[in-house]
Amino acid sequence: MVPTSADTRSRDALLAENAKLLGDNAALKRxxxxxxxxxxxxxxxxxxxxxxxxxxxxxxxxxxxxxxQATEVVTYxxxxxxxxxxxxxxxxxxxxxxxxxPNKIINLxxxxxxxxxxxxVELITVREYxxxxxxxxxYVVLRYRQPVLxxxxxxxxxxxxxxxxxxxxxxADVSFIVGTMVDKFQYHLPLYRQHQRLQNSGIVLSRSTLLxxxxxxxxxxxPIVDAQTTNILISRILAMDETPIKAGRSKARKGRxxxxxxxxxxxxxxxxVFIYKTNRNHSHVNDILGTAFTGTLLRxxxxxxxxxxxxxxxxxxxxxxxxTRRHFVEARxxxxxxxxxxxxxxxxxxxxxxxxxxxxxxxEKKHNCRVTRSKPIVNQIFEWAEDxxxxxxxxxxxxxxxxxxxxxxxxxxxxxxxxxxxxxxxTNHLERQIRPVAMGKRSWLFCWTELGAKxxxxxxxxxxxxxxxxxxxxxxxxxxxxxxxxxxxxxIMDLTPRLWKEKxxxxxxxxxxxxxxxxxxx
Numbered sequence: 001m002v003p004t005s006a007d008t009r010s011r012d013a014l015l016a017e018n019a020k021l022l023g024d025n026a027a028l029k030r031x032x033x034x035x036x037x038x039x040x041x042x043x044x045x046x047x048x049x050x051x052x053x054x055x056x057x058x059x060x061x062x063x064x065x066x067x068x069q070a071t072e073v074v075t076y077x078x079x080x081x082x083x084x085x086x087x088x089x090x091x092x093x094x095x096x097x098x099x100x101x102p103n104k105i106i107n108l109x110x111x112x113x114x115x116x117x118x119x120x121v122e123l124i125t126v127r128e129y130x131x132x133x134x135x136x137x138x139y140v141v142l143r144y145r146q147p148v149l150x151x152x153x154x155x156x157x158x159x160x161x162x163x164x165x166x167x168x169x170x171x172a173d174v175s176f177i178v179g180t181m182v183d184k185f186q187y188h189l190p191l192y193r194q195h196q197r198l199q200n201s202g203i204v205l206s207r208s209t210l211l212x213x214x215x216x217x218x219x220x221x222x223p224i225v226d227a228q229t230t231n232i233l234i235s236r237i238l239a240m241d242e243t244p245i246k247a248g249r250s251k252a253r254k255g256r257x258x259x260x261x262x263x264x265x266x267x268x269x270x271x272x273v274f275i276y277k278t279n280r281n282h283s284h285v286n287d288i289l290g291t292a293f294t295g296t297l298l299r300x301x302x303x304x305x306x307x308x309x310x311x312x313x314x315x316x317x318x319x320x321x322x323x324t325r326r327h328f329v330e331a332r333x334x335x336x337x338x339x340x341x342x343x344x345x346x347x348x349x350x351x352x353x354x355x356x357x358x359x360x361x362x363x364e365k366k367h368n369c370r371v372t373r374s375k376p377i378v379n380q381i382f383e384w385a386e387d388x389x390x391x392x393x394x395x396x397x398x399x400x401x402x403x404x405x406x407x408x409x410x411x412x413x414x415x416x417x418x419x420x421x422x423x424x425x426x427t428n429h430l431e432r433q434i435r436p437v438a439m440g441k442r443s444w445l446f447c448w449t450e451l452g453a454k455x456x457x458x459x460x461x462x463x464x465x466x467x468x469x470x471x472x473x474x475x476x477x478x479x480x481x482x483x484x485x486x487x488x489x490x491x492i493m494d495l496t497p498r499l500w501k502e503k504x505x506x507x508x509x510x511x512x513x514x515x516x517x518x519x520x521x522x
Contacts (some may be wrong), residue, residue: 021399030399033333095130118192129193139201142173142512165214166481175511177217178477180210185459186436186473188443218455220484222384225273225461228496234296237422239430240305242280243437246446257446262437262457263288266430269498274437274457278450282307296416296423301406304488319413321346322426327403342384348377353425368422375418382411434463441455465497476500479508
């Protein structure tokens with residue numbers, strides 16, 4: 001029986017429908033796998049290598065043949081080697097701590113010597129033992145006593161000096177304000193939990209008071225962050241990214257929170273600022289960078305950065321290799337062998353960078369090493385990508401093909417680090433600064449207002465920069481919040497963490513609590 005044209009069309013339609021269904025099924029499987037990874041899987045992109053001697057789950061080794069052998073008794077003496085200890089492990093010397101830790105001395109009595117006088121006893125030595133103790137929450141009330149005196153010869157009435165406060169007419173010392181901010185933004189303890197801790201410590205204070213104290217203190221710090229932003233924008237190399245944050249109620253969707261974005265920028269002097277914007281619009285890149293920035297912009301594959309770089313002649317666009325690698329890691333299920341091949345080649349680039357850090361190479365030496373070792377690897381990767389694009393078995397919707405296109409279409413931007421030794425291979429140094437914001441969102445979840453999200457960006461800018469320069473945020477904020485009222489506006493740049501470390505870190509201003517402790521006042 002010869003098939004008719006109608007049968008042929010019917011068969012072609014069935015084949016087309018079957019192909020479409022197979023593609024939809026594969027896409028749904030990828031979506032399901034992605035959701036499973038988000039819910040139950042690890043977020044790490046570390047490559048796992050199968051051990052050749054390790055059996056898969058459920059497998060068993062074959063039972064060895066039973067052979068009768070003569071029993072041989074072996075005796076040995078087990079030695080005892082030195083125990084491997086970390087730097088933070090308690091050693092035989094006892095508890096270790098620095099001079100900043102408060103301590104209380106407890107004199108232990110000697111029993112059985114009550115009937116003897118001091119002349120009958122001779123002190124040989126005093127042995128000291130240390131134990132670590134903790135109070136549930138250490139709050140202190142400073143009671144200022146201001147005397148009012150009458151000068152009899154003149155009849156004048158005089159009084160003690162007025163109490164100077166960081167915030168006018170506030171009931172909180174600067175140590176309490178800074179401690180509250182550090183607990184929330186560095187250690188991710190929400191204000192409502194701090195309020196519970198205050199109540200358990202016997203202190204009556206409303207949550208709105210805590211919120212207002214933090215808000216007013218951050219408003220005092222805003223000019224410092226503005227000065228730091230100005231300094232970052234004159235950097236020759238700048239890294240930029242964006243991270244979502246829930247802020248305020250959504251006007252479009254009732255009962256939902258509005259999703260804004262913090263845009264972090266990282267300068268060449270190890271300074272970072274977080275700038276809040278209401279959305280992820282392309283125009284915000286130009287609003288933040290403007291015309292003040294001329295140099296290399298290191299970023300991910302978001303099109304907004306491409307548009308900005310194309311409109312500014314003085315800006316060079318550089319791409320992040322970590323984001324490129326991530327696309328292949330996410331597409332590994334489509335073609336595991338090919339993904340492992342390209343990930344291994346990208347890993348060779350990171351091995352070169354590791355050697356550069358270990359040898360502390362900079363400038364021309366670093367550039368020559370990258371040209372000699374990294375450039376051949378980069379050329380090999382792009383040749384491999386060009387060969388992959390010629391494959392006929394890859395369909396447009398395949399995530400593996402999308403990853404290859406992502407790599408090959410950014411050939412020029414991914415090669416910028418070969419020309420400039422100061423350009424990093426990726427934006428991981430910026431991603432590490434975003435982590436505290438992400439961890440904070442898991443604790444306090446969202447900001448009630450967009451102003452609150454802006455304040456989160458301000459305080460995180462200072463705390464993250466302090467940690468980059470090895471500064472204790474608590475010490476820095478106590479000093480700056482007291483110094484800012486007497487510091488000239490024209491020299492506000494000196495209060496940024498980087499310059500503060502040079503000018504004021506050796507003799508920072510302390511709070512009244514520290515003065516009371518040092519003077520022995522109870």
